[in-house]
Amino acid sequence: MHAYRSHTCADLTAANVGDTVRLSGWVHRVRDHGGVLFIDLRDHYGVTQVLCDGDSDAFKALEKVRSEWCIRIDGDVKARDPELVNPKLPTGEIEVYVRDLEVLGAADELPLIVFGDQEYPEETRLRYRYLDLRREAMQKNMTLRSDVVASIRRRMWDQKFREYQTPIITASSPEGARDFLVPSRLHPGKFYALPQAPQQFKQLIMVSGFDRYFQIAPCFRDEDPRADRSPTDFYQLDMEMSFVTQQDVFDAIQPVLTGVFEEFGGGRAVDQHWPQISYRDAALWYGTDKPDLRNPIKMQVVSEHFAGSGFAIFARLLEQEGTEIRAIPAPGGGSRKFCDRMNAFAQKEGLPGMGYIFWRKSAGGPILEGDPMFGEGPESETKEAMEAQYKLWVERGHSGIEAAGPLAKNIGPERTEAIRTQLGLGVGDAAFFLGGKPSAFQAVAGRARTEIGRELGLIEEDRFAFAWIVDFPIYEQDAETGRIDFEHNPFSMPQGGMEALQGDPLKVLGYQYDLACNGYELVSGAIRNHKPEIMFKAFEIAGYDEAEVRKRFGGMVNAFRYGAPPHGGCAAGIDRIVMLLADEANIREVIMFPMNQRAEDLMMNAPGEAGSDQLMELRLRVLPQDD
Known part of the structure; x- marks a missing residue:
């Protein structure tokens, strides 16, 4: 035996x-x-x-x-x-x-009990992670993670991709976050970096003639932690393809992710149609570039209905350049109690509040008082007479609906009716309003949309809803300094090529895209800028001269001089995919040995101090912290 x-x-x-x-x-x-x-x-x-x-x-x-x-x-x-x-x-x-x-x-007295569903502080769970991982839920999550990675690999091979490994220690490269630097013993005073992503290497693989690459790649970024993001390292499905358009990349990754979500989604519906939504429309409709399409609410601009209206706050606001009023429809939210609750939510988010209108069935008198179409009022106050006149109003084209709320009183019935018609709302519905420069209120509007959808039970919980967000702007302008810099990936090919870079940089769009699922960004990618002359011009607009580009990205720029193919790809976050499939709200629940919120490994006591011998060998000195 x-x-x-x-x-x-x-x-x-x-x-x-x-x-x-x-x-x-x-x-x-x-x-x-x-x-x-x-x-x-x-x-x-x-x-x-x-x-x-x-x-x-x-x-x-x-x-x-x-x-x-x-x-x-x-x-x-x-x-x-x-x-x-x-x-x-x-x-x-x-x-x-x-x-x-x-x-x-044998086991000592346990700091946490494995049997049962007791809740323990995160500090205890991470310090004794090996015990926490024995719990049934964690065993299931880690097994799920392993099975998902195996399934992804099989599906990528089925798509004729091959897996290649890229270096774990390399040169520092600006990828949008801080690098983790590694001092060199053999080259004192110089540093390697842990790769934020295999970005440059996978592009070099395309230049080397390998047509379809993928890797389950570790990435290292010194970032502030969030519930859906690790503060130190994460894994991604990294992929790149040669001789492709943006749509080719979409067509390659969609069956992989669809299959994984169908295989491990526990019977939840998986959308087969993935709409392509421009970054600008996503910001307008959903207040975010990672919308949750399970929520049917779509915001709209309603500025014309408030311009010159009796609601002085919005009317004066619209006189300023670059301002607008947006409406958040709330189907089924037509009660003063609900509207007051959402108004309180906005105040917790740091806003003075949200204006609102809700619609109800007319109480029996003409809605537009004095309008000859409807007369001066019902001839009788009997129920039968009121219903008869109500029926007559509807037959003559009136909605039979009246608007309520302070905002409705200020702008009048004609404007409220126009808003209701534009938003497609009816009796028992409401709308909330935010105004100003979109950059100032857009994020709060997005959170309010989510809260309204959740409160009203509009979100389809048992569904995975995907959407490609496309047409990202390449550049942004600092509001204080006026400096132009990259808003997103600097390696993206501008739509229109060199010609597009001759005009207003803030209007230049890139062949860059994200995939959103249920309110999370799962995938990010782009068609790459593979022509040195276009790359130099793109960086020049952002304030980097050719010498600086060659210094930072010399390996890739030099490679592009020797017949670089058009290429593009993307990366999908493994941790977030598993988090969604496991129905967890925190990414640490699907990572074997995660850091805490302060980027500390409590189990292994990292980060730790280096010994004096190590520092001397590396010719480093630790400066005392300022009080």
Whole structure:
């Protein structure tokens, strides 16, 4: 028999009754039933119930074991009594009577309990991550992650991609975040960097003639942590293709991701049609470049209805250049209580509030008082007469709906009716309004859209909704200095090539794209700028002369002089994909050994201080911190 096990803790069934077996695992739970000990023995694969009584030579030794001790048992497989069968376990028909026991690893008093669903502070979970990972939910998440990566690899090979590895230590390169620098012992005073992404290397692979590359690549960025982003490192499906257009990249990655989400999505619907939405429209409609399309709410510009209106705040605002008023429709939100609640939400977000209008059925009198079409009022206040006149108004073309709320009173019935018609709203609906320069309120509007959709139950939870965000601007202008700089990836090919770079840089769009899913950015990519003359001009606009470009990206620029093919690609975040599939809100739940919010590894005590000998060898000196 094997030294540690003949079967796993998920293998045994009624077919094994009468067999002598050997199992190894952790003591998941101990139950003492007055002279009979029951233990749930757990390994990575499952749980088997083992038992022992005073007739067994192992009884005294088994009495000493506690939760999370690692043990080996030998015993006989017995059938459970029919009334004691556990249908929830694959091994629920049997139990193992223990004849022999070996303690493989005793456990001290536990800082966190593996059995059950107790909640523990994140600091405790990360400091004792090896115990936290024993919990059933974490075992499932990490297994899911492994299976997803394996599935991605198979699907990429099926798409005729080949996997190649790129360096883990390289030169510093501006990719939009801070580098992790590595001092060189052999070249004192000089530094390597951990790659923020394999960006330059995968482009060089295309120049080298390899047509379709992919890699499950580690990336390192010194970033501020968020719930959906690791502060130090992450993994991505990195891919690049030669002789392709933007649509070719979309057509290559879509079946890979669709298949993965269908395979591991737990039966949730996976959208087959992925719309392509311009960056500008995404910002307008959803207030973000990573919209959640499960939420049907789409914002609109309604400035014309407030220009010169009785609502002085918006009317005066629109007299300023670059301002506009946007509406957030709220189907089903037509109550003052709900509107007040959303107004309070806006105030928590740092705004004075949100204006709102809600619509209700007319109470029986003419909505547009004094309008000859509707007369001066009903001839009778009886219910029958009111209903008859209401019916007459509708037949004559009136909506039969009245607007309510402070904003409605200020702008009047004609304007509120025009807003309602534009937004496609009706009785029981509402709309919220924000105004100013879009850059100042757009993000809050996006969060308000999400909150309204959540509160009203409009979001289709059991669905993965994808959208390509395209036509990103290449440049942005600093509001204070007026300096032009890259807004997104500096290696993207401008739409229109060199000709596009001769005009207003703020109007230049790139062949750059992101894929959004359920409010998260899953993929980012571009068709690359593979022509040196266009690259030099693009960087010149952002304030980098040719010498600086050659200094920073000399390897790639030189390679482009020797017949570079048109190429493009993208990268998909493995951590975020698994986070969505596992239905987790925090990315640390799907990373084996994550850092905490302060980019610390509490388990391994990193970052740590370097010894004086190490510093001397590297010719480094640590400066004291300022008080």
